Amino acid sequence: MLSSMTPAILSKDGKLFMVTGSPGGRTIINTVVQTIVNVVDYGMNAQEAVDAPRLHHQWLPDRTSYERFGLSPDTVKILEGMGHALRPGGAQGVAEVILVDPRDGTLEGGSDRRAADGGAVGVR
Numbered sequence: 613m614l615s616s617m618t619p620a621i622l623s624k625d626g627k628l629f630m631v632t633g634s635p636g637g638r639t640i641i642n643t644v645v646q647t648i649v650n651v652v653d654y655g656m657n658a659q660e661a662v663d664a665p666r667l668h669h670q671w672l673p674d675r676t677s678y679e680r681f682g683l684s685p686d687t688v689k690i691l692e693g694m695g696h697a698l699r700p701g702g703a704q705g706v707a708e709v710i711l712v713d714p715r716d717g718t719l720e721g722g723s724d725r726r727a728a729d730g731g732a733v734g735v736r
Contacts, residue, residue, distance in 0.1 A: 710733075
């Protein structure tokens with residue numbers, strides 16, 4: 613299946629922490645996971661998480677595509693030297709993110725600028 617629906621709800625210490633999702637066909641799962649990693653592992657805020665460049669690999673074709681500035685030229689050279697097929701490409705997926713501040717419950721939205729018709733809105 614090339615299309616998946618992957619809305620994600622994350623909790624932290626038993627409380628709502630993050631809500632995210634993406635349309636985008638074959639890139640949905642990668643987009644959602646990379647957005648979560650950007651927040652949880654790299655400490656990005658909601659907007660930084662959706663603005664960050666993305667990578668995508670799927671089994672067929674066996675290649676990795678990456679957005680502009682997603683990989684440094686040195687990294688591309690190293691990966692190609694290891695036999696990886698890489699392809700620079702355009703925008704991948706469109707993420708929307710809502711983060712909940714655990715201190716006061718304030719909602720922070722991040723809307724992907726890769727599509728002009730998106731938005732992240734939360735009501736408390």
